[in-house]
Amino acid sequence: MYNFDFVRPSTLAEAVIALAGDEAQPLAGGQTLLPSMKQRLNMPGTLVSLTGIADLKGVSGEAGASVTIGAATTHAQVAAEAGAFYPALADLAARIGDPAVRNRGTIGGSLANNDPSACYPAAVLASGATITTNKREIAADDFFDGMFATVLEEGEIITSVTFPIPQAAAYAKFLQPASRFALTGAFVARFEGGVRVAITGASEGGVFRWSDAESVLSNSFSGDALAGKLPAAEGMISDLHGSAAYRAHLCGVMTRRAVAAAG
Amino acid sequence: MSKVTITVNGREMSGEAEGRTLLVSFLREALGLTGTHVGCDTSQCGACVVHVDGKAVKSCTMLAMEAEGAEVTTVEGMADADGSLGVIQQAFQDHHGLQCGFCTPGMVMSTAALLKDNPTPSEAEIRAYLDGNICRCTGYHNIVRAVMAASGQDVSGLGVVAAE
Amino acid sequence: MPKDGGIGASPKRREDIRFLTGEGVYTDDIQLQGQCFAYFVRSTVAHGTIGTIDTAATEAMPGVLAVFTGEDFKDVGGNPAGWLINSRDGTPMREPKRPVLAHGKVRHVGDAYAAVIAETYAQAKDAAEQLAADSEIEDLPAIVDMAAAVANADNRVHDEIPDNLCFDWGWVEDNRAAVDEAIKNAPHVTTLELVNNRLVPNAMEPRASIGEYFPGTGDYKLTTTSQNPHLHRLLISAFVMGIPENKLTVVAPDVGGGFGSKIYHYGEEALVLAAAKKLKRPVRWTAERSESFLTDAHGRDHVTKIELACEEDGTFIAFRTETLANVGAYLSNFATATPTFLHGTLMAGPYKVPNVYVNLKTVFTNTAPVDAYRGAGRPEATYSLERVIDKMCRELELDPFEVRRKNFITPDMFPYTTPVGLVYDTGDYNATLDKAMEMADVDGFEDRRAESAARGKLRGMGLSTWIEACGIAPSNLVGVLGSRVGLYDAATVRVNATGNISVMTGAHSHGQGHETVFPQIVAEKLGIDPASVEIVHGDTSKIPFGMGSYGSRSLAVAGSAMNNAVDKIIAKGKKIAAHMLEASEDDITFEDGNFAVAGTDKSLSFGEVAFSAYVPHNYPLETLEPGLEETSFYDPGNFTYPAGAYLCEVEVCPETGKVDVVAFYCADDFGNVMNPLIVEGQVHGGVGQGIGQALCEQTTYDADGQLLSASYMDYAMPRADDVPFYQVDYSCNTPCTHNPLGVKGCGEAGAIGSPPAVINAVVDALNSGGFTHITHIDMPVTPSRVWTAMQAQ
Numbered sequence A: 001m002y003n004f005d006f007v008r009p010s011t012l013a014e015a016v017i018a019l020a021g022d023e024a025q026p027l028a029g030g031q032t033l034l035p036s037m038k039q040r041l042n043m044p045g046t047l048v049s050l051t052g053i054a055d056l057k058g059v060s061g062e063a064g065a066s067v068t069i070g071a072a073t074t075h076a077q078v079a080a081e082a083g084a085f086y087p088a089l090a091d092l093a094a095r096i097g098d099p100a101v102r103n104r105g106t107i108g109g110s111l112a113n114n115d116p117s118a119c120y121p122a123a124v125l126a127s128g129a130t131i132t133t134n135k136r137e138i139a140a141d142d143f144f145d146g147m148f149a150t151v152l153e154e155g156e157i158i159t160s161v162t163f164p165i166p167q168a169a170a171y172a173k174f175l176q177p178a179s180r181f182a183l184t185g186a187f188v189a190r191f192e193g194g195v196r197v198a199i200t201g202a203s204e205g206g207v208f209r210w211s212d213a214e215s216v217l218s219n220s221f222s223g224d225a226l227a228g229k230l231p232a233a234e235g236m237i238s239d240l241h242g243s244a245a246y247r248a249h250l251c252g253v254m255t256r257r258a259v260a261a262a263g
Numbered sequence B: 001m002s003k004v005t006i007t008v009n010g011r012e013m014s015g016e017a018e019g020r021t022l023l024v025s026f027l028r029e030a031l032g033l034t035g036t037h038v039g040c041d042t043s044q045c046g047a048c049v050v051h052v053d054g055k056a057v058k059s060c061t062m063l064a065m066e067a068e069g070a071e072v073t074t075v076e077g078m079a080d081a082d083g084s085l086g087v088i089q090q091a092f093q094d095h096h097g098l099q100c101g102f103c104t105p106g107m108v109m110s111t112a113a114l115l116k117d118n119p120t121p122s123e124a125e126i127r128a129y130l131d132g133n134i135c136r137c138t139g140y141h142n143i144v145r146a147v148m149a150a151s152g153q154d155v156s157g158l159g160v161v162a163a164e
Numbered sequence C: 001m002p003k004d005g006g007i008g009a010s011p012k013r014r015e016d017i018r019f020l021t022g023e024g025v026y027t028d029d030i031q032l033q034g035q036c037f038a039y040f041v042r043s044t045v046a047h048g049t050i051g052t053i054d055t056a057a058t059e060a061m062p063g064v065l066a067v068f069t070g071e072d073f074k075d076v077g078g079n080p081a082g083w084l085i086n087s088r089d090g091t092p093m094r095e096p097k098r099p100v101l102a103h104g105k106v107r108h109v110g111d112a113y114a115a116v117i118a119e120t121y122a123q124a125k126d127a128a129e130q131l132a133a134d135s136e137i138e139d140l141p142a143i144v145d146m147a148a149a150v151a152n153a154d155n156r157v158h159d160e161i162p163d164n165l166c167f168d169w170g171w172v173e174d175n176r177a178a179v180d181e182a183i184k185n186a187p188h189v190t191t192l193e194l195v196n197n198r199l200v201p202n203a204m205e206p207r208a209s210i211g212e213y214f215p216g217t218g219d220y221k222l223t224t225t226s227q228n229p230h231l232h233r234l235l236i237s238a239f240v241m242g243i244p245e246n247k248l249t250v251v252a253p254d255v256g257g258g259f260g261s262k263i264y265h266y267g268e269e270a271l272v273l274a275a276a277k278k279l280k281r282p283v284r285w286t287a288e289r290s291e292s293f294l295t296d297a298h299g300r301d302h303v304t305k306i307e308l309a310c311e312e313d314g315t316f317i318a319f320r321t322e323t324l325a326n327v328g329a330y331l332s333n334f335a336t337a338t339p340t341f342l343h344g345t346l347m348a349g350p351y352k353v354p355n356v357y358v359n360l361k362t363v364f365t366n367t368a369p370v371d372a373y374r375g376a377g378r379p380e381a382t383y384s385l386e387r388v389i390d391k392m393c394r395e396l397e398l399d400p401f402e403v404r405r406k407n408f409i410t411p412d413m414f415p416y417t418t419p420v421g422l423v424y425d426t427g428d429y430n431a432t433l434d435k436a437m438e439m440a441d442v443d444g445f446e447d448r449r450a451e452s453a454a455r456g457k458l459r460g461m462g463l464s465t466w467i468e469a470c471g472i473a474p475s476n477l478v479g480v481l482g483s484r485v486g487l488y489d490a491a492t493v494r495v496n497a498t499g500n501i502s503v504m505t506g507a508h509s510h511g512q513g514h515e516t517v518f519p520q521i522v523a524e525k526l527g528i529d530p531a532s533v534e535i536v537h538g539d540t541s542k543i544p545f546g547m548g549s550y551g552s553r554s555l556a557v558a559g560s561a562m563n564n565a566v567d568k569i570i571a572k573g574k575k576i577a578a579h580m581l582e583a584s585e586d587d588i589t590f591e592d593g594n595f596a597v598a599g600t601d602k603s604l605s606f607g608e609v610a611f612s613a614y615v616p617h618n619y620p621l622e623t624l625e626p627g628l629e630e631t632s633f634y635d636p637g638n639f640t641y642p643a644g645a646y647l648c649e650v651e652v653c654p655e656t657g658k659v660d661v662v663a664f665y666c667a668d669d670f671g672n673v674m675n676p677l678i679v680e681g682q683v684h685g686g687v688g689q690g691i692g693q694a695l696c697e698q699t700t701y702d703a704d705g706q707l708l709s710a711s712y713m714d715y716a717m718p719r720a721d722d723v724p725f726y727q728v729d730y731s732c733n734t735p736c737t738h739n740p741l742g743v744k745g746c747g748e749a750g751a752i753g754s755p756p757a758v759i760n761a762v763v764d765a766l767n768s769g770g771f772t773h774i775t776h777i778d779m780p781v782t783p784s785r786v787w788t789a790m791q792a793q
């Protein structure tokens, strides 16, 4: 790791100022950033820790309507506290990485990083959540911008994420056997106005909405309705853990499993 | 370099750290607590697990400066007050839950975190919880038995069919 | 019943106390005054010519103390191969030099061609990055695929080796014609092409070394992660650095697993010594896991075609194999023994097959060196045999249990000479098979299969009946086979004046619990409390010259040495007792820790005799020396032959191809068991690694020689939730006939016997689900591979 300056502000305002500095970068749980800095893939001049800002942490909501998660809320806290509002989201958080990762890693870090195999992006996109930053509100459909890319600007900090609560939802994750990220994961959310399906882990473009499945499921919310439906293998990731065709196939299996779990 | 002060195993300790100093390096090098191990550079193996403010974390994936003022517990702090093995440590010894001992500090610390939340975990819960702790020696069999035993469960029937 | 803490008991491991409290001392835990840090500059290309390395900018960087390149070591020796193998035509193998730092060419990704020493680790790493930027490496085409390597004479890993072939070996060459003939005329021949996948050992403790030099005496000290400190010292002294053996101490403190990878001497160890000498300061290096992936000797990596010729009833007539074995870019110390004498010699299995011929070509490629990894050669042999037998049973619709029974060597046939050069001493292969079947409730399998089917899963059962040769090894035999060393081991038993005991041994535990087991043996024999016996190991300045721990040899070889040294202690004790009791030596008996005059009530305790040995006030010095300390070197008369039967049940998910091992049964014959708890642990660990090989461990190089599975992000090893509880039995034992303890060794068994059991179970599951076109599937059977195989219907 290259050396850097470290600051740990206690308010968002201070963090914003610190981040305006040259080569400054936010540090949340560090569960992605620190490993990538060890590999020297990332070399910030200043790390601005968000872990000391109380306002960025916590789970609050209104039953049946929405739940808002502070950006620096750990996966463990979401797993423990979001279930009252949005069980599928809590369940997803409980299955990210391992317990020690969940005790540090945060939703904001996960979304800002937008790993193509990460779990939260699927929940955010399928739920049609809103990402709030220190500057604006961004709809999930506008937020993700391809593998490891988002529309966040330099120095922009995610402050919270608000999820509308669907009538039914579930996440099905097929583990990449080494990293335990999603080799392919499907989040299915059924709302009054229709079903949204987001797939992670599969596409070279990162998380995406599987619109064919959405229209089928909006008509008939059952796994059987999806029989024979697959997204195109073209553009799917192909690596030592699975071919593009395999990932396309898993999209179908995981979506059906999520539908079954959502009930 | 700046000074970092943490309370480790009940004792306040300070040392010098750079921004990039990881908690594990701080513990091992600045404080001389080498019980916590480093087994990888991608945050996967769990040999480095310690408790920070009561929660299991990978000390290789946390900056020392983030731990300023925190209560840290390492494997060195797991024995009973009189120096004898604590319940979890004793169960690992009784059930041969370690061979080379390198993964062991992380296993003990993860187990302690598990049992705090879930005093009598099932086999499946134990296996799932230890997902972030790799052991290359034991095939996990005796680790899982040790965790069950540490939580007061009977493990006598698990595994050995006949020993003459 | 075993005595308290004696042979056959399971006392708690004493080493656990320090490991459980954080008091273990592994190499990286040692901090020394004045230490500095080495960081290696490693090739990022698989194959390249080293041009200018401009060290100026690096040397000027903060904290930098020294820079080394291959040029600095071009006049010192190379790291040798321990076995000389001859090709079928009688020519000796090609043996390229393996330098401390690459010189002229880099030959695999991770090949170190320079090193930087600096005040801090971070400074060394920063400077190494600079040096990498200032080094010209001209890319050459990478040689990765073995078949292509042998076919392409123009592209060479080593310029002097035209076809990238180390040797072309036939075993036994004299069998060749008969085997060819037998196969030609056989009623049935089953052919199988398979890959024994390359594995990364992944001991959880990364390799680490600290070099020290003491100018006042000219002594060197190397503290390193070693399974065999004397072997390291020998290699460094006699071959690589030329440091006189008596001027070099090698210490291996607590070692966090090895599985073979810490047998070998690596260039980093020589470098820290050279740097310590130059700087007159301790120089340390600890591998990052990424370096371990690129540079620890990998395991396996065979591509094999095996043919099994048999009668229609499944009686074996012949086995014939053709194998390409990868040795990587350089010959690691045991690299040439592993695919030959630890593999070819096992190709008869536990079967009375009359004709066996093995052809093996060992190939250089631009990949990390490949050497012995837990099981070493024997897993490859077992996998080929047990897979082809399973395939044959399917083809001929024969019962796999019955086919094994029909072909087993039976107890009345021992000693049994195989057609591939081994003499099995004892065994009862039907007994372990019966036991495994009973444990696994084979009769209940169809019900379990139905239950799995009700949950949408395909259930399969797989059998493997394995044998191996370990307790490595008789020096006279291995000498004939090409070994450049002897493979005895040694123990010194020192009875201290106050009656307690220090045992110095060449074996070195890296997880096996020697500190607990060895005292059980010594204490049992002497009738004393095991707590009064201490094991001293891992330090060449304290221990006799022994060859270390690998090849399931610690107990069978070093343990036997210890047994014999204790016998010498007893004999000497009798002499002393005879003197003290004024009796004839022939009348002295030793029982339960007491020396007595037969037929009288005159006796002395062991402690009294020990004390007298060191306070020899009235010894007849012409016939009785003071002191009570004995050394024994034990060179085994034969290999030992553990064997067993493994049964595995898997469930395959037809939707995703995911395989779950749901049950695993082991019935093993390890001969006499010294400590059941530790034996069980060894089997569990071996089976865990075998399941890993079968299900998930995948070492993938791309066409450019880049290692794609170079971290735990991509190299999958079993986690706790990937494996079940294993059911282990070791009651069917037939003691080894040629070592004094009757032991056979249990360290590698699990890794040898388990992979074919898993794969046979997977093929069974898939066939039961109608995927009858799948006659074989290569390891690791990842979900994607299984699913892809199912699609091929």
Ligand SMILES: Cc1cc2nc3c(=O)[nH]c(=O)nc-3n(C[C@H](O)[C@H](O)[C@H](O)COP(=O)(O)OP(=O)(O)OC[C@H]3O[C@@H](n4cnc5c(N)ncnc54)[C@H](O)[C@@H]3O)c2cc1C
Residues within 6 Å of the ligand: A025, A026, A027, A028, A029, A030, A031, A032, A033, A034, A050, A071, A072, A095, A096, A097, A098, A101, A104, A105, A106, A107, A108, A109, A110, A112, A113, A115, A117, A118, A119, A120, A152, A156, A157, A158, A159, A179, A180, A181, A182, B042, B043, B044, B132
């Ligand atoms: C062993 C292991 C297993 C894992 N398994 C999974 C898994 O199964 N599924 C999964 O989804 N993830 C997994 N992860 C990743 C984990 O969830 C990370 O916690 C997460 O991706 C990043 O969150 P973080 O808080 O640690 O962010 P950091 O690592 O601190 O930061 C990540 C990036 O986000 C930026 N950032 C952080 N917070 C903000 C903010 N509020 N606003 C703007 N930018 C910000 C940082 O500057 C950095 O670029 C795993 C990680 C590990 C180490």
Ligand code: FES
Residues within 6 Å of the ligand: B037, B038, B039, B040, B041, B042, B043, B044, B045, B046, B047, B048, B049, B058, B059, B060, B061
């Ligand atoms: S050292 Fe491997 S997870 Fe921390």
Ligand code: FES
Residues within 6 Å of the ligand: B097, B098, B099, B100, B101, B102, B103, B104, B134, B135, B136, B137, B138, C204, C256, C257, C511
């Ligand atoms: S005991 Fe060696 S890695 Fe777990």
